[in-house]
Amino acid sequence: MTVIPVDLSNSPYDIHVRAGLLADVGAILRSYARDSRLLVVTDENVAHAVLPQFAATLSSAGISCAHFILPAGEAGKSWVQLERLTDWLLEQHVERSDHIVALGGGVVGDITGFAAHIIKRGCPFVQIPTTLLAQVDSSVGGKTAINSAAGKNLVGAFHQPALVLIDPEILSTLPTRQLTAGFAEIVKYGLIDDPAFFAFCADNLDSFFAGDPDIRAQAIIRSVQSKARIVAADETERTGTRALLNLGHTFGHALEADTGFSDRLFHGEAVAAGMALAFRYSVRLGLCPADDGMRVTALLKRAGLPTTLSEAGVTANGAALVDYMRHDKKMSGGTLPFLLARGIGHTFLSKDVALDDVAAFLDSDV
Known part of the structure; x- marks a missing residue:
């Protein structure tokens, strides 16, 4: 077992990483189960592939579970689903001492964490991520949210988990496209x-x-260690350090908006294209060596990830994509900070990017 601490002054917690961990999850969660019961939130795909074994493991440890099943994909992160989930939690007589378990990918973790934050003014929750993207990114750091008509993750809160359990073996159940999308967040x-x-x-x-298995475990552990370090330095994005984790996301969220926050473009795929665009835009501005921009694009392409608008299935022009960006929650005083790069491993936050120039770049980038 590798245990990675997230050293937050008010809400520290541990991330456990071990192959085969889910087989022992009952013993691990016994102390988190009030009256030997857990409330579990999952989605349709995970309910079919993982939930029966998960529930059986809990049962063998003397823990019963009630479960709530969300639609798979971004459709699960809506006001409608949040209402359904909170109503169900209240029907289950949830108490503030209950630990709500998020068993699934990033969508499940995001909406479960947000529901845990607002239900009865706050319940603890446990993250058990079942996708690579959730294991290396969304399960760590306490960002919770739902989508709205105006954009992605615009309604949410910081609510740190009480525990994160990561089992790399579960990646063998993922379709290749899901695995590939998660690899973008590792890069x-x-x-x-x-x-x-x-x-x-x-x-x-x-x-x-x-x-x-060794390479996968190393990639996950090093990714989680990196995110834990950055989150501990800037839990709620007050200093700008944590904003570095948004590399590729300003472009990426606009691409997701254009494709309807649907399975046409997975979040990790959008981030991959966004990172490639961010590096190419940095090259355009004379900030980044052209060779580094080409290396980033080449690696993402090797992994089977989109690196251009057309590869991401985006048809909007630059002005339309910039209009999506104007809804970004990082907008301040009419200015949108961008994550740019002076080279591989040298990302920085720029607050003087002209959105008209971004639109022109997007129209010219082929």
Whole structure:
């Protein structure tokens, strides 16, 4: 077992990473179950693939579980589903001492954490991420949210989990596209401030996708360690350090909006295209060596990820995509901060980007 602490002054917690961990989850969660019962939130896909074994493991430890099933995909992160979920929790007589379990990918974790934050003014919750993207990104750091008509993750709160349990073995149940989408978030940590980790991703890409358990575990652990370090330094994005984790997201969220927050473009795929765009835009501004921009695009392409608007299935022009960006929750005083790069491993937050120039870049980038 690798245990990674998230050192927050008010709400510290641990992230456990171990192959086969889900087989022992009952013993681990026994102390989190009030009156030997857990409330579990999942989605349709995970309910079919994982929930029966998960419930059986809890039962063998003397824990019963009531479960709530969300629609799979971004459709599960809506006002309608939040209302359904909170109504169900109240029907289950949830108490503030209950630990609500999020068993699923990023959508499940986001809406479950938000519901836990607002139900009875706050309940603890446990993250058990079942997708690669959730394991290395959304399950760590306490960002919770739902989508609205105006955009992605615009309604939410910071609500840290009480515990995160990561089992790399569960990745064998994922479709290749899900695995590929998660790999984009792994690459992101190398691009932010760790060029050696970027090189690790490039050197071990084939082994990772071939299922090498050691390479997968290393990639997950190093990603989680990076995010835990950044979150501990800036839990609620007050200093700007945590904003580095949004590399690729300003562009990416606009691409997701254009594709209707649907399975046409997974979040990780949008982030991949967003990171490639951010590096190419940095090259355009003379900030980043052209060779680094090409290396980023090449690695993402090798992984089977989109790196251009057309590859992401986006048909909107630059002005339309910039209009989506204007709804970004990071907008302040009419200015939108952008994550740009001076090279691989040298990402920084720029607050003087002209949106008209971004639109022109998007129209010219082919």
